[in-house]
Amino acid sequence: MNIGMYVAQNARKHPEKLAIKCEDRTYNYDQFNREVNRLSHGMMALGVEKGDKVAFMMKNSDYFVFSFFAGVKIGAVIVPMNFRLTSSEIHYILEQSEAKVVICDEEFEDTVKTASEGCVVQKVIVVGNPGHEESRSYKGILSRNEEEPDVEVLETDDIEILYTSGTTGRPKGALFDHRRIFNVGISMMISMGINQQERFLHVAPLFHSAQLNLFLVSGVVLGASHYIQRDFHPVHTLQAIQDNKITHFFGVPAMFNFLLQVPNANEYDLSSIKRCGYGAAPMAPELVKKSITLFKNDQFYNLCGLTEAGPNGILLDPKGHKNHLGKNGKASFLTEARVVDEAGGNVKPGAVGEFVLQGESIMKEYYKKPEETKATLKNGWLYTGDLAVIDEEGYITLVDRKKDMIISGGENVYSIEVEEVLYEHPQVLEAAIIGLPDEVWGEAVCAVVVPHKDQLLNEEELKLFCRQKLAGYKVPRRIFIENALPRNASGKILKYQLRKQLNEVKA
Numbered sequence: 001m002n003i004g005m006y007v008a009q010n011a012r013k014h015p016e017k018l019a020i021k022c023e024d025r026t027y028n029y030d031q032f033n034r035e036v037n038r039l040s041h042g043m044m045a046l047g048v049e050k051g052d053k054v055a056f057m058m059k060n061s062d063y064f065v066f067s068f069f070a071g072v073k074i075g076a077v078i079v080p081m082n083f084r085l086t087s088s089e090i091h092y093i094l095e096q097s098e099a100k101v102v103i104c105d106e107e108f109e110d111t112v113k114t115a116s117e118g119c120v121v122q123k124v125i126v127v128g129n130p131g132h133e134e135s136r137s138y139k140g141i142l143s144r145n146e147e148e149p150d151v152e153v154l155e156t157d158d159i160e161i162l163y164t165s166g167t168t169g170r171p172k173g174a175l176f177d178h179r180r181i182f183n184v185g186i187s188m189m190i191s192m193g194i195n196q197q198e199r200f201l202h203v204a205p206l207f208h209s210a211q212l213n214l215f216l217v218s219g220v221v222l223g224a225s226h227y228i229q230r231d232f233h234p235v236h237t238l239q240a241i242q243d244n245k246i247t248h249f250f251g252v253p254a255m256f257n258f259l260l261q262v263p264n265a266n267e268y269d270l271s272s273i274k275r276c277g278y279g280a281a282p283m284a285p286e287l288v289k290k291s292i293t294l295f296k297n298d299q300f301y302n303l304c305g306l307t308e309a310g311p312n313g314i315l316l317d318p319k320g321h322k323n324h325l326g327k328n329g330k331a332s333f334l335t336e337a338r339v340v341d342e343a344g345g346n347v348k349p350g351a352v353g354e355f356v357l358q359g360e361s362i363m364k365e366y367y368k369k370p371e372e373t374k375a376t377l378k379n380g381w382l383y384t385g386d387l388a389v390i391d392e393e394g395y396i397t398l399v400d401r402k403k404d405m406i407i408s409g410g411e412n413v414y415s416i417e418v419e420e421v422l423y424e425h426p427q428v429l430e431a432a433i434i435g436l437p438d439e440v441w442g443e444a445v446c447a448v449v450v451p452h453k454d455q456l457l458n459e460e461e462l463k464l465f466c467r468q469k470l471a472g473y474k475v476p477r478r479i480f481i482e483n484a485l486p487r488n489a490s491g492k493i494l495k496y497q498l499r500k501q502l503n504e505v506k507a
Contacts, residue, residue, distance in 0.1 A: 002153040002178045003217060004073035007033050010223040019220075021244070022062040022228040029223065032066075034146040039070035041143035046123050046136070048101055050075030050151055053161065055099040055121075057081045057090065057108045059230050060206050063127045063138060065216065067103045068206075072178075075153045079161045079173070080207035083108055084411075084471040089171075090115035097161050097173055097367065101125065109135060155179040161367050162209050164307040164412065173367035174308045183334055183360040184310035185218030190333040191315055192275060192301055194248060198224040199272070201246040203232045203255065204410065209311045210280055210303070215250055234258040238268040245272035250303075252410030253283035253442045256291045270295050275318075279303035280410035281442035285326045292321075304328040304398065308382055310361035313337065314396050327397045328388075335359035339390040344379070347390065352399060355388040356381045406435030408443050411473045415495075418476065421469045422447060425462060427455040430485050432493050433476065436502055447476035448498055450485060457481055 007029075010019070015030035027035065048054060054076045058064045071078050079097045081090060083105070090111065094102070098120055104112045106128025113124060113132055124130075127138040159181055161173040188194060200219045204211040206228075219226055227244050229236060232255055241249065251259075256278060259265060273295055278288070279302065292298050299318045305311035314337050316329030331337040338346055339353040347353035358381050365373040376383055388398045406413040415433035422431035430450040435443035451457045459479045466475045480502060486494040 001155045001182065002072070002157070003159060003181060003221070004036075004069055004153060006221045006223075007036055007069050007073070008148055010220070014223060017223065018225045020062050020065060020226050020228065022060075023230070025062055027062065035066050036069045036073060037146045037148060038142045038144070039066050039138075040073045040149040041145040042141035043070060043076070043101070044074055044149065044151075045143060046101065046125075046141060048074065048076055050153070051077065051158070052101070053077045053079050053097045053099040055079040055081055055094060055097065055102045056207065057083050057102060057104040057112055058127065058207070059083060059105055060202055060228050061105075061127070061230055062228060064206050065220075065226070065228070068212075068216075069220070072159060073153070074149050074151045075157055077158045077161055079163070080209075080212065081163070082205070082207055082411075082471070084473060086469065086471055087111050087115040088469070089471065091117070091119065093163055093171060093173075094119045094121055096171070097163075103127070103138070106131070153178070155182070158364075160209075160213075162307050170417075172369055172372055174363040175365050175367045176310065176363055180310060180361050180363070181213055181217060182221070184213045184312055185221050187312055187333045187335065187359075187361060188214050188218045189222065191317070192277065194218065194222070194224070194275075196222045196224055197247070198222070198274075199245060199247045200224060200226050201237070201240055201244070201249050202226060202228045203237055203249075204251055204280075208280065208410070209307050210305070211250065213310055214277075214303070215248070232258075234262050234265075238262060238265060238270070241273065242269045247272055247274045248277075249273055249275075250277040250279075252280045253278055253287060254281070254409040254440055256283070257287060257440055260287075260290055260294060265294055270297075273297055275299040275301060277301045277303050279305070281407040283442065284437075284439075288321070288325060298322075302329055305332075306357075306384055306386075308363045308376065308384075309335070309357050309359065310363070312359060312361040313357055313384075316395075320395065324393075324395050327391075327395045329396065330394055331357075331359075334361060337396060338381075339388045339396060344381075349392045350389055352387050352389055355384045355386040355396065355398060357384065358382065406433070406443050406445050408435070408438070408445055408473055409441040413445050413474050418445065418447070418466070418470065418474055421466055422449060422462070424469070425465050427451050427457055428462075429453075429455075432485055432495060432498060434495050434499050434502070436478070436499065438477075441477075444477045445474060446478045446480065446502065448480045448482055448485065448502070450482055 011033035019029045019032040103125045163171040302316035305313035314329045438444035486497045
C-alpha cells in the first residue's frame with residue numbers, strides 16, 4: 001500500500017468521474033492520473049530519487065495536487081511550506097529538511113531563490129513563467145510518458161515532513177510514512193462518515209496538514225471529487241458551494257465568521273452540504289450556532305488535532321454539539337486520548353492535566369531532532385504540551401497551552417519567536433507575547449513591551465520592524481506599553497496575569 005497507488009486505481013475504476021476542478025480547468029480521474037505520471041517522470045529526469053525531499057511553496061491549485069501525488073508516486077518526501085513565511089524562515093526549513101527541489105508559484109520565486117542560498121536545493125520549478133535563468137518551468141519539465149513510474153514505494157516509506165514551531169521558536173519537522181497518512185484518512189472516513197460520493201471544497205490552505213491529509217488525501221483515496229479555490233473569498237466560497245453542490249466544507253473559525261458577514265449569505269443555496277468541519281483555532285460557541293443557522297444543517301464537527309498526529313486527535317461530533325458545545329470532544333477513530341498528571345497517570349474529572357495522544361497516525365519523529373522527539377514521544381504517547389480537563393463522560397476540553405502558542409486565523413504563532421524579534425529592537429527592554437480573544441481571528445497576537453529607560457516606543461514603528469522579520473500573521477495586532485512585566489519568584493513572566501489584565505482592559 002502507498003498513497004499514490006490510489007490515483008491509478010481510481011483512474012481504472014471510474015476514469016470519467018470528475019476528480020479535480022480548479023478555476024476553468026477540470027480533470028477526470030484518467031486525466032488526473034496521466035498528469036501526475038507526466039510530472040513524476042519529469043521530476044525523475046531532473047534527478048529526483050526516492051527519499052529526496054521536495055518542498056512546496058504554492059497556493060491551492062490543481063498544480064499543487066499534481067505535484068503532491070507526482071512526488072508521492074516516486075517515493076519523494078513532500079515538505080509543504082507556508083507561503084506567508086519570509087525568506088529567512090523558509091531558509092531554515094529548506095536547510096533543515098535537506099530539500100533537493102522546490103516547486104513554487106511564480107509570485108514566490110524570488111523569495112524561494114533568496115531562501116535557497118546556502119542550502120542543498122538543486123532545482124527550483126516554477127508554476128508560471130520563471131524569472132530566473134536557472135529556474136525551470138513546471139510545464140517545461142512535463143514528460144510525454146504517461147505510464148506509471150517504475151518505483152517501488154512501500155507503506156513504511158516516508159511521505160511528508162510537516163513543520164510546526166517548537167518551544168524554542170524554531171520549526172520542527174514532523175516525519176510521516178505512507179501508512180500513517182493513510183490511517184489519518186481512514187480515521188476521517190469513519191469518524192465523519194465521508195465517502196466516495198463527496199464533493200469537497202478546498203479553501204483552507206493545502207500546505208496545512210488539516211486540508212491536505214484530512215480531506216485531500218482521504219478524498220483522493222476514496223475517489224471523490226475535489227473543487228479547489230486558490231484563495232479564500234467568502235462570496236466566492238458561498239457561490240462555489242451553491243454552483244458545485246458541495247457536500248463537505250472545512251474551514252478555520254475566521255472563515256465561518258467571514259461567511260456570516262456576507263450581507264445576503266442566507267440567499268445562497270447551501271442545501272447540498274452534508275457536514276461542516278472546523279478546527280485549527282478556537283471557535284466560540286456563539287459562532288458555531290450562527291454557522292449552523294447559516295448552513296441550515298447541524299452536522300458540525302469540531303476537529304481538534306495537531307500536526308504531530310497527522311493531524312488527528314479528538315473531535316466533537318454533531319451529537320456532542322447538542323449537549324457539549326464548547327468542548328473539544330472525544331478521541332477519533334484509531335486514536336486514544338487521555339489527560340494526565342506529571343507522573344503520567346489519569347487525572348480526575350475536572351482536574352487540569354496534559355492532553356496526550358496515542359494512535360496509528362502519530363508521527364515517526366521530529367526530523368533530525370532526537371532530543372525533541374524523546375521529550376515529546378514517551379512510552380508510546382504523544383505529549384502535546386496542551387493543558388486540558390476531562391469530564392465524567394470522557395469529553396476533553398483544552399484550557400491552556402504549555403507552550404504559549406497562539407492560533408490566529410488558523411495559523412500557529414509561538415510567542416518566543418516573536419519575542420526574539422522584539423528584543424532585537426534597540427528601544428525594547430522586555431517583551432512578552434500573548435494571545436487575546438478576537439471575534440474574527442479566534443485569537444489576536446498581542447505584545448506587551450517595556451521600553452528602555454527614557455525611551456519612547458512608537459507602536460506603528462514597532463509593527464513595521466516586526467513585518468521586516470516575520471510573516472504578517474505573526475506581527476502583533478496590538479502593542480501594550482508597560483513599566484514592568486509581572487514575574488514569579490524565579491523570574492518567569494506570568495503570562496496568565498497579563499492575559500487576565502488585558503482582557504479586563506478590553507472589556
